Each structure stands twice: as C-alpha cells, then as structure tokens.
Amino acid sequence: xxxxxxxxxxxxxxxxxxxxxxxxxxxxxxxxxxxxxxxxxxxxxxxxxxxxxxxxxxxxxxxxxxxxxxxxxxxxxxxxxxxxxxxxxxxxxxxxxxxxxxxxxxxxxxxxxxxxxxxxxxxxxxxxxxxxxxxxxxxxxxxxxxxxxxxxxxxxxxxxxxxxxxxxxxxxxxxxxxxxxxxxxxxxxxxxxxxxxxxxxxxxxxxxxxxxxxxxxxxxxxxxx
Numbered sequence: 001x002x003x004x005x006x007x008x009x010x011x012x013x014x015x016x017x018x019x020x021x022x023x024x025x026x027x028x029x030x031x032x033x034x035x036x037x038x039x040x041x042x043x044x045x046x047x048x049x050x051x052x053x054x055x056x057x058x059x060x061x062x063x064x065x066x067x068x069x070x071x072x073x074x075x076x077x078x079x080x081x082x083x084x085x086x087x088x089x090x091x092x093x094x095x096x097x098x099x100x101x102x103x104x105x106x107x108x109x110x111x112x113x114x115x116x117x118x119x120x121x122x123x124x125x126x127x128x129x130x131x132x133x134x135x136x137x138x139x140x141x142x143x144x145x146x147x148x149x150x151x152x153x154x155x156x157x158x159x160x161x162x163x164x165x166x167x168x169x170x171x172x173x174x175x176x177x178x179x180x181x182x183x184x185x186x187x188x189x190x191x192x193x194x195x196x197x198x199x200x201x202x203x204x205x206x207x208x209x210x211x212x213x214x215x216x217x218x219x220x221x222x223x224x225x
Contacts, residue, residue: 008217010072010210012202021061029054071202076221079214081198086133088125088196092221096120098214100207101144101192103151112147113201115211116194122185123168125195126178134181141188141197148191158187 032050040047073080080089096119101112119125125134138161148154166179174182185195203210 008072008074008213009070010074011069011204012067012071019061021057025054025058025061028057071204074214074217079217081202083133083136083202085136086130088129088133090117090119090124090128090196092218094120094124095218097194098211098218099194100211101194101197103147103153103192105151111207112144113199113207114144115198115200115207115214116192117196117198118189118193119195121169122182122189122195123170125182125185126166126168126172126174129178129181131176131178135177138177138181138184140199141184144188144192144197148188153191154187158190162187 028050032047032054036047067084071082073082078089078091079095081087095117098115098117101114101116103110103112145154145159149156149159161180162183163176163180164183166174166182168174188197189195198210200207200210205213
C-alpha cells in the first residue's frame, strides 16, 4: 500500500518581516519623538515627513501581520488556499492543468508572476470559494485582464464586469459577486487558458518551484481515495 504524502503548509512571502517592520516603526517613532523636543522649530517639515513615514511602515507591518499564517495547505485529497478575505479549495481530480503563465510578446517570452490552474469545470468554484474572496479576486486580478487586452488576447468589452446570473451545468443559477467571479474565470480562461491564478507573493518560493511542487502533488495524489 502506497503511503500518502504528508500535509504540506505553505507560508506566504507577503507576511514575511511583519514583526520587524512593526518594531522598526516603533523605534523610529520614539527616536523622532525625542528629537522633536529639541529641533521641532528648525526641522518641522523633516520631522513631519518622518512621522508620516513611520505610519506607512507601521501600516505595512500590520497589513502583513493580518495575512493568514499559512497561505496554502496541500493534502492527499485537495489544495486549500487561505486569504484574509476567505478561501477556496479544490480536489486534485477537479484540476485539468497547472502551469506558469507565459506569453510571447514580440520576439520575447514573458512569464507573468502567476501560476494558472485550469479546471475540468468552472462550476466547482460555485461551492468551493467564499463569496467575499470571489469578489476580492476580481479586483486583484485586473492586471491579468489589462495584460490580455494589451496583447489582443481579449477585447476591452470582454473584460468588463459581468453581473449577469451564471447558470451551472446542473441548471442552478448563481447570482451576485459569485456569478461575476465565475464569468471572470471564464474570460480569463479564454484569454490566458486558466480559470484560477496563484500570485507569486502568496507562495514561499520561486514561482517555477511552487508550480513544480503543485504538479508533483497532483500527480502523486491523482488516484488517492
């Protein structure tokens, strides 16, 4: 009997150095506060700029801190993605293809900082993604639509938000942000060949290495009960 692979937890690059940034902001603020007592009149604008910079650093650190500690969980049955706005999950058997996004632009091949997932049916997302995350991903993935329009893979009209109801193969009708996301996935699949997209910042390694890991997991788990 083949031993199933262990659970693999992936931590996102996006929440790295959060504690360092928060502590850095605190240290800069304290130093600036002390200096302000003696040089406020002479260097007011400079000190105000430093205070604003401290706020930006603190906000960035807190934003990174708010990210889930684990962005992906890979199990023998499925892949689970965690985002601060929700999550999606897919069984390995529901995935048709996994690959990096490469397009020929002029005489060069451009690799986008995403991994594409092509599904056997986009309908599976209707039950396996949270509506809040679906709505968020529409906006986060606008650069992919812009790239598709620029490279004449899609028309500008095709990339407009579509809030029409989405009819599943079963006949069930989906409405609202989830329907808009399903239309969004179909359009991206038409333009770039994939329904779902994994941003490089949500992984813990180079995009090619993570893509290879996902392929290995899918191959290993394809026949896992």
